Amino acid sequence: MRATPNLLHRYANPGQFLRLSRVLLPWLTAGALLFLGAGVAWGLFFAPADWQQGETVRIMYVHVPMAWLASSCYLGLAVCSVLSLVWRHPLADLAAIEIGPVGACAAALCLVTGSLWGEPMWGTWWVWDARLTSVLVLFFLYLGHIALIRAFDEPARGQKAAAVLALAGAVDLPIIKFSVQWWNTLHQPDSITLTGAPTMSLTMLWPLLLTTLGFTLGVAAVIFTRLSAAIHESRTRQLLARSRLDRTDTHAA
Amino acid sequence: MKRKTRRLWMVIACVACIGSAAGLTLRAFSSNIVFFMAPSQLKAHPPAADRTVRLGGMVVAGSLHRETHNGEPVNAFQITDGQAAIEVHFTGILPDLFREGQSVVALGSLQRDGDFTASEVLAKHDETYMPKEVADELKRTGKWDPRFGKAPDASSWDTMTAKKPASDTQSLKTGG
Numbered sequence: 487m488r489a490t491p492n493l494l495h496r497y498a499n500p501g502q503f504l505r506l507s508r509v510l511l512p513w514l515t516a517g518a519l520l521f522l523g524a525g526v527a528w529g530l531f532f533a534p535a536d537w538q539q540g541e542t543v544r545i546m547y548v549h550v551p552m553a554w555l556a557s558s559c560y561l562g563l564a565v566c567s568v569l570s571l572v573w574r575h576p577l578a579d580l581a582a583i584e585i586g587p588v589g590a591c592a593a594a595l596c597l598v599t600g601s602l603w604g605e606p607m608w609g610t611w612w613v614w615d616a617r618l619t620s621v622l623v624l625f626f627l628y629l630g631h632i633a634l635i636r637a638f639d640e641p642a643r644g645q646k647a648a649a650v651l652a653l654a655g656a657v658d659l660p661i662i663k664f665s666v667q668w669w670n671t672l673h674q675p676d677s678i679t680l681t682g683a684p685t686m687s688l689t690m691l692w693p694l695l696l697t698t699l700g701f702t703l704g705v706a707a708v709i710f711t712r713l714s715a716a717i718h719e720s721r722t723r724q725l726l727a728r729s730r731l732d733r734t735d736t737h738a739a
Numbered sequence: 740m741k742r743k744t745r746r747l748w749m750v751i752a753c754v755a756c757i758g759s760a761a762g763l764t765l766r767a768f769s770s771n772i773v774f775f776m777a778p779s780q781l782k783a784h785p786p787a788a789d790r791t792v793r794l795g796g797m798v799v800a801g802s803l804h805r806e807t808h809n810g811e812p813v814n815a816f817q818i819t820d821g822q823a824a825i826e827v828h829f830t831g832i833l834p835d836l837f838r839e840g841q842s843v844v845a846l847g848s849l850q851r852d853g854d855f856t857a858s859e860v861l862a863k864h865d866e867t868y869m870p871k872e873v874a875d876e877l878k879r880t881g882k883w884d885p886r887f888g889k890a891p892d893a894s895s896w897d898t899m900t901a902k903k904p905a906s907d908t909q910s911l912k913t914g915g
Contacts, residue, residue: 534870534871534872535870535871536868536869536870536871537869537870537871537873537874537875538836538838538864538874539836539864539868543868546868568750571746571750572743572746572747572750573743606834606835607834607835607836607862607864608834608836608861608862608863608864609833609834609835609836609837609859609860609861609862610859610861613774613861615774616772616773616774653750653753653754654753654754654757656754657757657758657761661761661765668765668769668772669769669772669773669774670773670774670775670777670795671774672774672775672844672861672863674863674864674865674866675865675866676866677866677867677868683892683893683894683897684893685866685867685868685890685892685893686866686867686868686893687868687869687870687873687893687896687897688897689870690868690870
């Protein structure tokens with residue numbers, strides 16, 4: 487992401503981040519509402535039903551963005567872990583704390599919507615095929631990370647342990663991505679690929695891209711908000727601790 | 740700075756080790772990770788009798804027979820992968836997406852006579868998403884018969900739907 491440490495320190499400094507976040511947040515929020523509104527309206531009311539799935543196909547407009555976000559958030563978590571382990575950057579640790587629950591929600595929604603689609607289409611809520619299982623593992627990795635990063639009295643120890651877990655768990659990301667190509671699965675292969683033309687009607691592809699963009703901006707806005715709040719909270723704590731220290735100093739004197 | 744570089748290399752080395760360990764493990768277990776076996780695989784390496792396996796493939800056009808015995812639907816159909824076909828017997832309700840030409844996965848065991856008795860049948864959906872009007876048009880013009888396999892390449896019918904999003908955006912604009 488940020489190649490040189492100099493650049494890293496300039497932009498990943500908490501004060502810079504707060505200024506950046508103050509500028510970006512209104513745009514992210516407005517973009518999310520706009521694209522999500524348009525995408526959801528188009529997907530739910532105007533896009534055609536599939537010739538064999540019928541109206542059930544509309545679950546895709548939530549399911550696919552959630553799958554994408556569950557993976558992207560985890561990638562963000564892994565990047566934060568590298569920044570934290572190698573460069574010991576405090577902002578990366580705070581970001582890891584804040585990204586975890588958001589990614590876990592995306593993974594959970596991905597699993598739930600997939601299950602709701604699978605029952606009428608496949609004829610089962612759940613199967614242990616490679617795609618479904620690897621996404622369930624991703625969900626558990628998120629839960630483990632959330633628990634571990636808060637498990638120690640000394641926050642730095644929890645952050646280090648959680649960073650190692652997140653980094654080790656990153657092997658699950660290529661497994662999720664390529665599971666439908668490496669092994670035969672019940673889950674269908676990707677309809678949208680980088681190399682080939684999409685195997686999806688354009689009338690369904692456009693609303694899907696809109697909801698994906700909308701959810702992505704929305705999740706970015708949520709993470710920026712959470713991270714700003716976390717920075718303010720840690721600053722408040724420091725100030726409180728310092729004033730307490732000052733008071734004891736004056737008492738001692 | 741030097742310590743940071745060392746930490747970076749250590750992280751890279753650890754990730755590479757974990758990655759290759761995971762890769763080798765998945766490779767070793769890859770026969771267990773596959774969700775189903777194709778008819779030709781099952782015929783080439785028949786599993787031990789009464790062992791439960793999953794058989795996957797396309798339902799052969801014209802092979803489906805449905806009957807009702809004592810109020811229970813009894814289905815017989817063939818599953819093929821293009822190289823071999825296996826006759827499947829299944830008592831129960833088939834999923835909505837089940838049809839001739841659809842990919843399905845059947846859980847059950849191979850009998851001595853070479854037929855497959857399934858206790859559960861799942862329909863597999865492929866990566867094609869097509870509006871009903873387009874499917875009807877392709878069927879009407881004879882460009883595609885769903886009973887004989889996958890839909891033609893999307894680039895051949897995308898233009899048929901290209902008119903649709905234009906009208907959709909318009910209705911969106913006028914509606915909102």
